[in-house]
Amino acid sequence: MSRVEQVIKERCEVYPDSPCLFFEGVTWTRRELDQAADRCEASLVSAGFTVGQRLVTMMPNCPAVLALSIAVWRLGGTVVPLNAKAGRELLGAALGLLDPFAVMVMTGMEELASAIESQGVPASVVSPFGEITPFSGRTGLPESEDLAVIFATSGTTGMPKAVPITHRNLLNNICTVKDHVTTLREDGEDIALNVLPNFHTFGFCLSGTLPLVLGYPQVILPSFLPPARTVEAIYSHKVSVIIAVPTIVALICEVVARSNMAPPDSLNMVVCGGAPLDLRLHQRAERLLGVPIHEGYGLTECSPVVGAAHDRAGFRPGQIGPVMEGYEIQLRDREGKLLEGNEGVLWLRGPSVTSGYFRSPEATAQRFDKDGWFNTGDVIRFDEDGYLTVLDRDTDIIIVGGFNVYPQEVENVLASFQGVKEAAVVGTPHGLSGEVPKAFVVLQEGASVEPRDLISFCKERLSHYKVPRKVEFVEELPRSAIGKVLRRTLRDLERSRFAGKKA
Ligand code: ATP
Incomplete structure (x- = not known):
């Protein structure tokens, strides 16, 4: 089968009465999800939705996201999940690029609906369970090929990019994870936690769609905040699979540790990805949650490509695992020239890699070559064992007088200092060396640490050019909607301070 909604339908026909999702005290069987998708489909048809069109959803995680997506796929359309809190400017740019049939927002977001309508795009309000207020969509739109979803990248390095994902990409993505993470079970044996924002590829594909395709139920939470509610849901619903980013894993661990809880008996596995997972958090999470933490690496353009190195002896921070079946890889230099060694910028080709950015030939030309190779923008190393x-x-590397400094390496050292909660390291302009590392550090509650202690600690563990010249303590680090640290915000801050000093 080559389409996602067909696989979901088949699961429903085989096990119509098994539980499919839990949301705010309500349980739906697979048949009930199917019926909700029927109702959404009927509403979309009467609004004029047709094959090849795009429907934007802007809502927190809820059953309606799944029902609407299935309905859109049945009608041969593309679903575009966007962050409802992205801000007016980003929203305007996204709507202009995407040319959607309409935007669906959650009940209670009527103000957002009016703002969208003022931009000439129809908007309709949907309840968390998929009842759609009648509306009319736009007609005469250009149609695109058979795309399942268009995702926005996280915007960590700049403006988010629109990434089209076909049904084949999405099914390949799910099957690759299933084959690679052998502890994932099928047909109702697992219960997944769907807490990652469904507007991000990781949340939509692996938290929301993967359980539907593999046939096990999911507990849907509209947000990972407050973390105590997330933890309560894990214990009360006997969740066995958690797919999360490091920020969510850290929050879950804090609650479990603070409440002195035993690890949840039901838990079978945790997959953590989307951003670097530091070794200390990795070990803490394995201890508190009582299961292996599989680390996954991927990008919106091709997630996921590697994972699961947790159970090796001699595990090192940042070490993710082998590349999943079916992917070709190359290491290149920053100019795109093929490298012989085992360290360089990772380029990829494979079954879930998109063919380019949506209606953005220039951005596509910057990251894809003519043979379909995609530049991940990540510098990686292959260890002897593959x-x-x-x-x-690549864009975060600090070049100190010609020497490369990987901020992650410095951050790992800082994070291992007693009393440090987390750190972000960026380059700050420097007259002689071009730039030098500067650390922004968040301390644990009640900790008392001096910058000079941290600098001496780094000097004992790092080459001299990698040691931060300055340490600034901050309350928290700037983060994207999915919880990634935004180093570029700190870098911009440093640059503007430097420019201010020179002026
Ligand atoms: P943008 O492309 O808009 O700048 P983004 O790169 O953060 O944002 P995503 O597709 O969400 O968009 O994230 C992919 C990136 O996340 C990867 O290129 C990599 O830098 C980082 N990443 C993902 N998983 C891991 C991991 N396990 N360890 C380290 N970094 C990771």
């Missing part, structure tokens, strides 16, 4: 370590993002 395991991959993500060293850092």
Whole structure:
């Protein structure tokens, strides 16, 4: 079968009465989800939706996201999940690029609906269970090929990019994870936690769609905040699979540790990805949650490509695992020239890699070559055993007098200092060396640490040019909607301070 909604339908026909999702005290069987998708489909048809069109959803995680997606796929359309809190400017740019048939927002977001309508795009309000307020969509739109979803990238390095994913990409993505993570079970044996924002590829594909395709139920939470509610849901619903980003894993661990809880008996596995997972958090999570933490690496353009190195002896921070079946890889230099060694910028080709950005030939030309190779923008190292370590993002590397500094390496050292909660390291302009590392550090509650202690600690563990010249303590680090640290915000801050000093 080559389409996602067909696989979901088949699961429903085989096990119509098994539980499919839990949301705010309500349980739906697979038949009930199917019926909700029927109702959404009927509403979309009467609004004029047709094959090849795009429907934007802007809502927190809820059953309606799944029902609407299935309905859109049945009608041969493309679903575009966007972050409802992305801000007016981003929203305007996204709507302009995407040309959607309409935007669906959650009950209670009527103000957002009016703002969207003022931009000439129809909007309709949907309840969390998929009842759609009648509306009319736009007609005469250009149609695109058979795409399942268009995702926005996280915007960590700049403006988010629109990534089209076909049904084949999405099914391949799910099957590759299933084959690679052998502890994932099928047909109702697992219960997944769907807490990652469904507007991100990781949340939509692996938290929302994967359980539907593999046939096990999911507990849907509209947000991972407050973390105590997330933990309560894990214990009360006997969740066995958690797919999360490091920020969510850290929050879950804090609650479990604070409440002195035993690890949840039901838990079978945790997959953590989307951003670097530091070794200390990795070990803490395995201890508190009582299961292996599989680390996954991927990008919106091709997630996921590697994972699961947790159970090896001699595990090192950043070491993710072997590349999944079916992917070809190359290491290149920053100019795109093929490298012989085992360290360089990772380029990929494979079954879930998109063919380019949506209606953005220039951005596509920057990251894809004519043979379909995609530049991940991540500098990685292959260890002797074929395991991959993500060293850092190409754009975040600090060049100190010609020497490369990977901020991640410095951050790992800082995070291992007693009393440090987390750290972000960026380059700050420097007259002689071009730039030098500067650390922004968040301390644990009640900790008392001096910058000079941290600098001496780094000097004992790192080459001199990698040691931060300055340490600034901050309350928290800037993060994207999915919880990734935004180093570029700190870098911009440093640059503007430097420019201010010079002026
Ligand atoms: P944008 O492309 O808009 O700048 P983004 O790169 O954060 O945002 P995503 O597709 O969400 O968009 O994230 C992919 C990136 O996340 C990867 O290129 C990599 O830098 C990082 N990443 C993902 N998983 C891991 C991991 N396990 N360890 C380290 N980094 C990771």
